[in-house]
Amino acid sequence: MFRILKDKILGKRKNSQVVTAEDWELSKSLEENIKMFKKIFNKDDMINFREFETQEAMPLKFCLIFVDGMVNKAIINENIILPIVSFSLKDIDQNEQIIDTLKNKVIVSSTIKEQKEVYELIGSCLYGNAILLIDGFDDALLIDTKGWTTRAINEPSGETIVRGPKEGFNESVMINLTLIRRKIRSTDLKFKFREIGVRTQTKVCVCYIEGIANEKIIKELDRRLDDIDIDAILESGYIEELIKDSPTSPFTTVGNTERPDVVAANLLEGRIALVVDGTPHVLTLPFVFIEYFQANDDYYNGFVYASINRLIRIFAFFISTSVPAIYVALTTFHQEMIPTPLLLSISAAREAVPFPTIVEALFMLLAFEILRESGIRLPKPIGSTISFIGALILGQAAVDARFVSAPIVIVTALTGISNFLIPKMIGALISVRFIFLLLSAFLGLYGYIFGVIGLFIHLMAMRSFGIPYMLDVGALNMQDIKDTAIRAPWWVMHLRPKLIGDNNKVRQKDSKLHEKR
Structure with a gap:
């Protein structure tokens, strides 16, 4: 200590x-x-x-x-x-x-x-x-005389849901641990405290369920935390950046959440939580790619509705990263692949625009990101209003002034809206989108395909504390794909995620409930 x-x-x-x-x-x-x-x-x-x-x-x-x-x-x-x-x-x-x-x-x-x-x-x-x-x-x-004031327990503004618990973490580590303990009342739930930061001596707690969590991952986490030598830890993002695998990748290998029910679910699957004093964001690891598309209310609603929502998020990932690049590639290099009526409509819209399509796309995407960032930084009552009004005025004025064409405004709007379906991946989406866009501007669809191949190679090569980042994405075993692109019914998900919860694989015994009915 x-x-x-x-x-x-x-x-x-x-x-x-x-x-x-x-x-x-x-x-x-x-x-x-x-x-x-x-x-x-x-x-x-x-x-x-x-x-x-x-x-x-x-x-x-x-x-x-x-x-x-x-x-x-x-x-x-x-x-x-x-x-x-x-x-x-x-x-x-x-x-x-x-x-x-x-x-x-x-x-x-x-x-x-x-x-x-x-x-x-x-x-x-x-x-x-x-x-x-x-x-x-x-x-x-x-x-023990601690008695400082803490923020009330409210629903996290960044992870709102329709059905499910409305409580979220606050900045007190002990209150956050209490919220987790209320969800999992088991003697196997373990809390290990340590202090990180030479000046701040920030209290950090490693949480896991003994008998389910992988001991090798716990030891590796302890080693990485021991190696941290920094003056201050003011938020869990400091630790996330210092301990994650592939630190230069736009994709994170350490998850974060403000919801106790999400942390409890992760612990029960064999993952480890890292609770940091002074922040409501709790880290969870290992973190794999498919978790970007999973939401906690997927497990509170019916499996059919949850599966549809998850497929929509995966489709939004494709739209957000690929639609601008494909549009630029088709209109610049592969006009013969566009249906004739649509090609004539696009040509008419671009008739008086002086800039090439790639310049239009870069301008509109950059303008959208500026509006998005300003909407976040402005006070809440006026931030969203200004961002929406600004987008409408800017888009309409740009089209009327013939700086950009109407189709590129539609492409930008569709791309931007798709961002918000996967809020935790916004940084990675922006990076991948601009890479795909530049490759398509120089090489057409061939550049886009090269970009997709490079992205898959990069993701397949990544690890999160020794766990493959694309775990179960290409699985053929029925048990392994039951909680990936779709959410299967609870009565058929018998096992915990492969490699993560290997110490205790069985989540529930084979249920005959619906067979009896």
Whole structure:
């Protein structure tokens, strides 16, 4: 615990001030200990040093150290200071019993522990706990007093659904873990904490179900987390970028979600979740390509409707990446492949346009991305309105001014709308779309086909923590394709995903429910 902070204190990290362990040890003098901590927290006005003593002729002196704004003042005043001030030493014969008496009979707190290591005390204090120093003792008490304000549990705005739970994660790691625990009430659900970030000491929790999760993947994740050496972890995206496979690929190999039900479902399939304090986005791994097209309400609605929606998302992937490239290729190199009435209509629309088709396409696609980004950055009440109105005005004005033709506006609109069916893939869609577009502009349909072949080779070569990225995409086994392009009924999905949940393959026994009916 607090490994990186300890290394910094002991002078093991590069570019840090060398401090010996002896300089950071508690002594039996309360004044010396207070001076040491004031030196550690120099120029930090949020650190409070509350000195007090018992009401006796020979009082015992104490000092409580805590961070203002991160503690519950009621616990500080009513559960720690008041009981100690009212405490009498008459019934205690030996000084060695004082700490045990304070822990067991005086202080009211859910968690109290003795601690000598200064780096442990510092880290816990900065996370909302209080340090109680006692005159005459070289041990300190670490008391749980955390009490900062957290955001309410609401439905995630980026993952709204019609049917299913409406609760989402917030920025508190403990609340997020509680939401997961409520979904999976099993002793096999394990939580392993660690701190990452030299300056921020961000609390991170690795979650998995013992007996289902692959031990090799857990060990590989631990190794990659151990290798992270960075000043700050302010959001789970930092960790995602540092631990994912194929870091230069536009496709991610680590999933993220704000929904507890999605994390619970992933854990039950053998995946691992990474919960980071300070963000509602929880990482899940391994992450395979087909997960882009899966939504949590696919499993809450009927399998026929869910399968149709999933096929629509897959078709949207084709539209978003390929339609601009195919349009440019056909109108530039392969006009003979276009039906004559349609070709005449396109030619008439492009009659007075001075730019080639590729310039039209690049201009309109770039304009759409600018409007999309501005809609995200503007305040919510006006962002979507401005983006839609801006798109209409810009498209109509560009056609009237003969900068672009009407067909390219239709192609751009269709491409842009298809983006929103797969919101987590927008970055990859934009990258692939422009690559396909440029290849088609130079080589026609041959360039597009080369691009598709290159994309498939790239995806097939990728791995996510040792798991093939295109897992089950080309499967011929019926059991392996039951949750890919379609969502099969629950009563036929007996096994967990191959390679991910191999430790415990059986999800449910062979159900005869519908046969009995």
